[in-house]
Amino acid sequence: MAEVVLFVAFPYLALALAVFGGIYRYRHSRFTYSSLSSQLLENRRLFWGSVPWHYGIVIVLLAHLVAFLVPGVWARVIADPTALYTFEVIGFALALAALTGLCVLIWRRLTQPRIAAVSTVMDWALLLVLLVQVVLGFWVSLVYRWGADWYLHTAVPWLLSLVVLDPQTQYVSSLPWVVKLHMLNGFLVIALFPFSRLAHLVAFPFWYLWRPYQVVIRNRGN
Amino acid sequence: MKIQSQIAMVFHLDKCIGCHTCTVACKNIWTDRKGAEYMYWNNVETKPGTGYPTRWEDQDKYRGGWVLDKKTKKLRLRLQGKWGTLGNIFYNPYLPTLDDYFEPWTYDYQNLFDAPEGDDQPTARAVSMVTGKYMDTIEAGPNWDDDLSGSQVYANNDPNLDNASEEERRQMQEIDRVVFFYLPRICNHCLNPGCVAACPAGAIYKRGEDGIVLVNQDKCRAWRMCISGCPYKKTYFNWSTGKAEKCILCYPRLESGQPPACFHSCVGRIRYIGLLLCDADRIEQAAKAPDDALVQAQRDVIADPFDPKVIAAAKANGIPDQKIDAAQKSPVYKFVKQWKLALPLHPEFRTLPMLFYVPPMGPVLAKMDKGMYNMVDAGGEGLAPMLSALEKSRIPLRYMASLFSAGNEEIIREVYRKLVAVRIHMRAKRVKDVPAAEVERALAQAHTDAREVEAIFRLTSLPTYEERFVVPAMERETAVDSLFPALDPVSRNYPTRKGAVGFGYREEPHRGL
Numbered sequence: 001m002a003e004v005v006l007f008v009a010f011p012y013l014a015l016a017l018a019v020f021g022g023i024y025r026y027r028h029s030r031f032t033y034s035s036l037s038s039q040l041l042e043n044r045r046l047f048w049g050s051v052p053w054h055y056g057i058v059i060v061l062l063a064h065l066v067a068f069l070v071p072g073v074w075a076r077v078i079a080d081p082t083a084l085y086t087f088e089v090i091g092f093a094l095a096l097a098a099l100t101g102l103c104v105l106i107w108r109r110l111t112q113p114r115i116a117a118v119s120t121v122m123d124w125a126l127l128l129v130l131l132v133q134v135v136l137g138f139w140v141s142l143v144y145r146w147g148a149d150w151y152l153h154t155a156v157p158w159l160l161s162l163v164v165l166d167p168q169t170q171y172v173s174s175l176p177w178v179v180k181l182h183m184l185n186g187f188l189v190i191a192l193f194p195f196s197r198l199a200h201l202v203a204f205p206f207w208y209l210w211r212p213y214q215v216v217i218r219n220r221g222n
Numbered sequence: 223m224k225i226q227s228q229i230a231m232v233f234h235l236d237k238c239i240g241c242h243t244c245t246v247a248c249k250n251i252w253t254d255r256k257g258a259e260y261m262y263w264n265n266v267e268t269k270p271g272t273g274y275p276t277r278w279e280d281q282d283k284y285r286g287g288w289v290l291d292k293k294t295k296k297l298r299l300r301l302q303g304k305w306g307t308l309g310n311i312f313y314n315p316y317l318p319t320l321d322d323y324f325e326p327w328t329y330d331y332q333n334l335f336d337a338p339e340g341d342d343q344p345t346a347r348a349v350s351m352v353t354g355k356y357m358d359t360i361e362a363g364p365n366w367d368d369d370l371s372g373s374q375v376y377a378n379n380d381p382n383l384d385n386a387s388e389e390e391r392r393q394m395q396e397i398d399r400v401v402f403f404y405l406p407r408i409c410n411h412c413l414n415p416g417c418v419a420a421c422p423a424g425a426i427y428k429r430g431e432d433g434i435v436l437v438n439q440d441k442c443r444a445w446r447m448c449i450s451g452c453p454y455k456k457t458y459f460n461w462s463t464g465k466a467e468k469c470i471l472c473y474p475r476l477e478s479g480q481p482p483a484c485f486h487s488c489v490g491r492i493r494y495i496g497l498l499l500c501d502a503d504r505i506e507q508a509a510k511a512p513d514d515a516l517v518q519a520q521r522d523v524i525a526d527p528f529d530p531k532v533i534a535a536a537k538a539n540g541i542p543d544q545k546i547d548a549a550q551k552s553p554v555y556k557f558v559k560q561w562k563l564a565l566p567l568h569p570e571f572r573t574l575p576m577l578f579y580v581p582p583m584g585p586v587l588a589k590m591d592k593g594m595y596n597m598v599d600a601g602g603e604g605l606a607p608m609l610s611a612l613e614k615s616r617i618p619l620r621y622m623a624s625l626f627s628a629g630n631e632e633i634i635r636e637v638y639r640k641l642v643a644v645r646i647h648m649r650a651k652r653v654k655d656v657p658a659a660e661v662e663r664a665l666a667q668a669h670t671d672a673r674e675v676e677a678i679f680r681l682t683s684l685p686t687y688e689e690r691f692v693v694p695a696m697e698r699e700t701a702v703d704s705l706f707p708a709l710d711p712v713s714r715n716y717p718t719r720k721g722a723v724g725f726g727y728r729e730e731p732h733r734g735l
Contacts, residue, residue: 028729030440036464037444041352043319054312113353114320118461203443204311205422209304213419218430219697 006184007158008167014191021194022202035200041114049108053101056094057134063091067148071156078148087148092141099134106131126196129188136182144176155183224502225525225536227545227694228413228433228576229471229495230554231485232564233406234682235582236641237492240404242266242365244484244493248408251483252470257462259326259351262364263469264484267405270380270394270621271367275322278455279381279568285316286453287416287571290510297509297572299420301450307422316450320461324362326351352461371402382624390618401616403582405625406492408484409456409469410567410575411435413500413523414509417468420451425466431697432497433576434471442466453571481691491685496552496692497545498559498576499525499536509572514630516569523574524559527552548694553681554578561678563637570628580682581626581637583645584617612638636668640678643668647675 026033039046067074078084106127109115141147154171161168172180192198248264267273281287285301302310329346337344348357367376372395377383383391393399411428415435418426425441426448428434437448437457444464448457457468472482480486485493504523511519525532527549536546549555557564557580564578612619612635619631619638627633646664650656665671681689709716722731 031463031465033440034442034444034464037446037459038461039314039317039446040320040449040459040461043317047313047315050312113355117353200443203423205308205424205443205445208307208422208424211424213299214414215418215421215424215427216430217427 003169003173004167006180007169007172008162010184011162011187014187017191018193022199025194025199033199033203034197035203036118036197038115038118041118042108042112045104045108045112049101049104051101052097053105056096056098056101060091060094060098060137063087063148064151067151068156068159071152074148075152084146084148088141088146091148095134095138095141099138102127102131102134122196126192126198129185129192133182133185133189136178136185139178140182144179154179223525223532223535225499225532225539225541226433226502227431227536227541227549228498228500229411229476229694230498230552230558230576230578231408231411232494232554232557232578232580234492234494234557234564234580235403235405236580237490237682238266238404238406238582239490240266240268240369241489243487243489244406245364247483247487248469251472253467255460257460258458258467260320260323260364261458261460261467263456263458263467264406264408265364266368267365267407268368268371268377268402269405269625270371270377270383270402272376272379273405274324274364274366275318275455276362277379277381278318279453281453281571283316284318284453284455285450286455287451287568287573288414288419288509290572295510297414297506299416299451300453301416301420301447304422307420307445307447311422311445311447314446314450317446318449318455320352321362324364324366325357325360327357327360330356369402372397372400377402382621385624386618386621390620393616394618394621399616401584403617405567405579406484407454407456407567408577409435409471410454410573410577411469411471412576413505413574414572416451416453416571416573417448417457418451420447421445421466422447426457429473432473432476432694433500434473434476435468436470436473437466437468439463439465439467453568453573454575476693477696479693479695481693485691491690494553494557494681494685494690496554497549497694498552498554499527499532499541499546499549501525505574509574513570513628516572516628517565517626517630517633520566520569520574521559521562524555526559527555542695542697544695545697548692551692553685553689553692556677556681561640561674563640563678565626565633565637567626568628569626579626580641581622581634582617583638583641584615612642639664639668640670640675643670644675644678644682647672648679 039050078087109119109123109127144150154175158168158171161171172183189198193201244264245262245266249262252263253259253261262274265274273279278284281300287300288297289300290296291298301307301316327348327350330349331346334344334346348360349355350357367373371377374395377394378391383394386394394401411434413433415426415428418428418435421442422445423441423443425438425443427436427438429436442465444459444466446459446466448466448468449455449459451457457466459465460467472480472484475482475486481493481495485495500523508516508519508523525535527533527536527546533546536549537543554564558578564580566575566578569575615638619634620629622634623629623631643664646656646661650658650661665675
């Protein structure tokens, strides 16, 4: 029963919150869709926090996503032991960068009065959840090696079963509790998406690359 | 020829007394809010001086504006390319911080009433408006170097003096030669704005109807590249809301026919506002002109509103008659294009600013000589009886050229010759102590005539409110029209929509869910 609640109901709930909450917020409170940068108030520590955090977490997340979307390709790539080894080392280094960055960001928020002035309860909740998530992921990669491989046979089929609306919890039921926590906390991050500054993730402005430099808007198009 | 209407401004620096009334008017209306305390959409700087934010003209530090790529002959943002923007989005290496502006503060006035009885007078300590904590030392303010020209600490750090010779620097610090003028600054509402180009979210835009540059607060995602992209540092970051903000040229006032608040309140009446018809097809070429040709290239973008071809092109591009009429009456057109007196601030930033400045005349130097009060360097090479030679001006021409003509001193000289001619001619007319030959010489040097000079005098010294502020009709009717579909007598889609709520509602009221 607990398994169904945790690995079926909770992920669906989290996704529903993220999608519908996100759409609701975009439609009714678009002003709040912001990365809420605090760089104007404090510059130096932000560099040592924001840059390693973002680059570390973005690439690690993309690796999770790619392995989930194209498990076949991923399996072929890591079939070569050298590739697998390289991936594990790179992943570990990036996770280390993300963790360091996150710690700097938390330290900055704790010690800088200017940053404290713009910190909300949700900022702190989010930092805590993210810290737990990164520490758990770090732990998993350290203790349960070759995650790039076993992820394909455990979490990926479970996630795919969720996607096709035929939840199969047996793929994850026998995993160690650290891994389970990492998965559950991951969905907690997703659930928090529309209620926090995480909303800036979907606002990443890729289309800037194609846009002409100047923007002119008229009442009447001509 | 693609004619666009662009609202433009002239500040006549000779008339600026540095009273900051414009700043106060703007502050009270627009930026007296949490997160905006440090912003001055309008500020007045003392020149030579470092300005606000400190040394904003130093683009090695702030990376604002455009540069012309020597190899590709294309314009690129000095900040970074588009990929660079996405790469630096987590941390903008060139963003000014609050300390480059100043930390806003108030005072703990309550302590003056509540302090316990003691031997000393109670004080009102400074309290930061960001953190709410006491500030022991206030280290900077929005006009920290106000009136401090000549100082080794402030004026010496003016980026425009980087190229000054030792002799020029020494001259500007001599106590009997110390000279300064004021430089009021607002957003230039540029034709080729760096802030718009730098915004990855596409939140900043130019209004097609009048060229006012605005930030869509619902689209801004706090990527904060606009602040770096603007070489004039006139886009600001609201640290509380996490959104970019900037001067909106009081568009709600303009739309109801009034000039912006800073214009309206100006005590010295230095400000002029009016419409220009610009040829959009020439903008790119003008922004790519070589440094010493930038001012002329920018003048060439401005089309003659009396030319029938221009009028036809304007009409073809949907510009209504009232706007063409306003462009013909525009005081800005006269100062910038007809008389060539008003110059853009730092044209080398290549954003084609639409705020132009008439450079100030430096004060003349006089000496008591054998009981006679004599102008130094007047007569002979100067212009008798009251003007000294341009080359001996107390503000070096090179300094003015660094500010207003991307280093082209000849343009500055032309402007001053004309301004001198106005004074000589009017003095001859009113005081009648200038020999006719001298007047002729002044007019000839400035390539002008009595009629033009008198028109300049009139618009400089005696203009009415309506002559200074020619606010064009803002086509509010088209804004209303655009809400409705094109009328179709067959399907009878006649508009029946009316507003249902007043201000302060973000959603229309519905019946039920």
